[in-house]
Amino acid sequence: MSVTGLRRMAGGASREIWSLDVSLERAPGRRETLPLVLRRDPAGRVGDGGDRGAEFRVLRAAWRGGVRVPRVHWASHDGAGLGAPFFLMDRVAGETLPRRLLREDRYAGTRAGLAAELGAMLARIHALDLTDPDLADLADLAPPPADRSPAQREVERVAQGIRELAVEPHPVLDLAERWLHARTPTPSRIALVHGDYRIGNVLFDETGMRAILDWELMHVGDPIEDLGWLCMRAWRFGASLPVGGVGTREQLVEAYERASGTRVDLEALRFWEAFGSFKLALVFLMQSRVYLDGRVRSVELASLGRRTAETEDELLRFLRDEAEPGGT
């Protein structure tokens, strides 16, 4: 066996991604080269980027469930040889850059069909069996408490995170918390929620969607949460159509309903879209705290603190649209 072409890929701030080709001699004289990706927990970082063992198992379960994900091959939970836990998966050819998806002519066909593809694929994710041996005992996928709806729990979880992490008062987020609490929907069912299902985490080529990546924020909850997150302005990258700048809510909902055999409550969709900005505010606060605490001196993490204003702007749009909280 030999490894060639090892190089670090530009990736998120909370993980390392390496590209490599592994050449195996399957039989005498029969060599096979596998294009792979290695995902590794950065050494010395606090675990705010999820853990690789859980990601490995959810990818394996998703693959078996017919979700388009990179096929995983092998995981090291103790980080033997590399200093931090890692796993290997197929390197799926394609692009993830939203800018290219939105602008380049060769992706015109992909753009036209993407909202429907995303809806149908999301239905497969939400159909994954939570009793699957790969999923059943994952800490990230613990069953939700019986005394609260997933929406109540998520609003409380994010609000608590904001209170712990914010180094200055954020009146907009306090106002949004009360607005969200007054509107938490009752879910029609409970499912595995991807948690970061959006353009930017979708691998695509000229034929359409190839894979959904980045499962670190997965949890058990209201499946409509993923649909709302996908419709957020933050993932339109300057374009105007609500689903990642490429499609309409109707295309998304129609495809999702057809593939899942369930109905999407549009009020719940609106709640989860607003909640998405609340959760994104926490993500920005978390990332800028990593810089402010001196853990990682990254200019990118530092700059993200100033993106909190975008999430507040979006939340205010929802708040201004309705006169009074609890008025429904």
Added chain:
Amino acid sequence: MNDRPTTTELLAAVEHFLEQTAVPALEGPARYHARVAANVVRIVARELATEDQHRAREWQGLAELLGTDPAAPEGGRSAWSDALRARNEALTRRIRAGDADAGPWRTAVLAHLSRVVADKLDVAQPPRPARDERR
């Protein structure tokens, strides 16, 4: 009084170096970070140009909402940020107590916060070369 170039002129020089020299000379994550750094320099330059006006507007709005003294705090940047923080904490306490859940005060709070956030966005100016160019 420091000599020319002014702070704004020095920042423009750094931004020019990052965009015109560093970005083209680098690749991968370093190139992306150089672009982010140039954007950070632009944010700082816009903040320097607008901070007097923005903090005066926020102070005025908070004084009207809370019925507090509209006289500007004495001192420099840190006196201003301490004073603004204290008043925003007072606003936050009233929001958490439910005072802004309904009625004319809610409308006034929403109008004030909308102005403050618009000012913050004028400085931060999204969309930026942000998450979409990371990989």
